[in-house]
Amino acid sequence: MKRKYKRKKDESEINITPLLDIVFIMLIFFIVTTSFVKEISLDVNRPTKSPVKEQKRSEVISVRISAEGQIFVQERLVDIAAVRANIESNLAIKPSASVVIVSDRDADAGFLVKVIDQSRLAGAKNVSLAAQK
Amino acid sequence: MLRKKRREEEESEINITPMMDIVFIMLIFFIVTTSFIKETGINPNRPEAETAIRAEQGNILIAISPSDQIWMNKRPIELESVKIMIEAAHAENPESSVVIVADELASTGLVLDVMDQIRSSGISKISLSARKK
Numbered sequence: 182m183k184r185k186y187k188r189k190k191d192e193s194e195i196n197i198t199p200l201l202d203i204v205f206i207m208l209i210f211f212i213v214t215t216s217f218v219k220e221i222s223l224d225v226n227r228p229t230k231s232p233v234k235e236q237k238r239s240e241v242i243s244v245r246i247s248a249e250g251q252i253f254v255q256e257r258l259v260d261i262a263a264v265r266a267n268i269e270s271n272l273a274i275k276p277s278a279s280v281v282i283v284s285d286r287d288a289d290a291g292f293l294v295k296v297i298d299q300s301r302l303a304g305a306k307n308v309s310l311a312a313q314k
Numbered sequence: 315m316l317r318k319k320r321r322e323e324e325e326s327e328i329n330i331t332p333m334m335d336i337v338f339i340m341l342i343f344f345i346v347t348t349s350f351i352k353e354t355g356i357n358p359n360r361p362e363a364e365t366a367i368r369a370e371q372g373n374i375l376i377a378i379s380p381s382d383q384i385w386m387n388k389r390p391i392e393l394e395s396v397k398i399m400i401e402a403a404h405a406e407n408p409e410s411s412v413v414i415v416a417d418e419l420a421s422t423g424l425v426l427d428v429m430d431q432i433r434s435s436g437i438s439k440i441s442l443s444a445r446k447k
Contacts, residue, residue: 208337211341214348224440227433284422284423286421286422289418289419294363
């Protein structure tokens with residue numbers, strides 16, 4: 182009697198081997214496909230092309246990048262290292278102004294990113310991009 | 315004699331419960347952290363920026379090579395097909411934002427054109443990839 186009971190109990194255990202197989206296969210799949218690399222990036226604000234909202238000239242700090250990579254803040258030629266200081270002093274006069282970066286189509290994207298970065302560092306809240314025809 | 319042998323056999327079975335626990339925890343971890351980033355196929359030289367932050371939802375990558383070629387999903391694509399490709403990628407993964415991985419030497423005009431194409435596909439969260447200084 183005792184032996185019979187014991188055997189019954191043994192048989193009633195669920196066989197988890199197929200479950201383990203599936204779990205291991207899923208685990209291996211996720212280990213292989215996962216990638217932890219996240220891009221480090223700058224958010225950009227590009228105004229829509231069609232109805233260009235006319236911003237008051239007084240509320241805009243324009244930064245122009247020429248094809249050769251020269252940078253003009255409010256139409257004054259400045260060095261890349263001085264962009265931040267220039268934008269800061271402009272922002273001190275017009276605290277609510279937004280920075281509009283007007284870039285020549287042939288300028289390097291590296292300059293664009295640098296100027297965006299520098300204007301963010303200067304504390305500009307609104308940085309937007311435009312292309313020069 | 316027979317009974318004793320049987321009991322010994324039963325005791326020699328390995329207890330796999332802790333292993334199962336660990337395997338399940340790993341499985342859940344990998345399921346949660348995984349994000350299927352599709353490689354662009356090229357590794358451009360990203361410009362340096364100080365204010366760049368991790369793009370947590372930046373799953374759609376589109377790269378621009380120094381010679382102004384657009385790469386996505388490991389093959390070069392035309393500017394005209396950017397919109398369709400982005401729409402398809404966005405449909406697969408509706409919460410993701412787009413990261414443009416532009417080389418330092420890529421032209422700004424093309425970066426802005428790509429940006430316009432992405433915007434016309436209905437995604438407003440666009441960022442430019444950079445490298446921490």
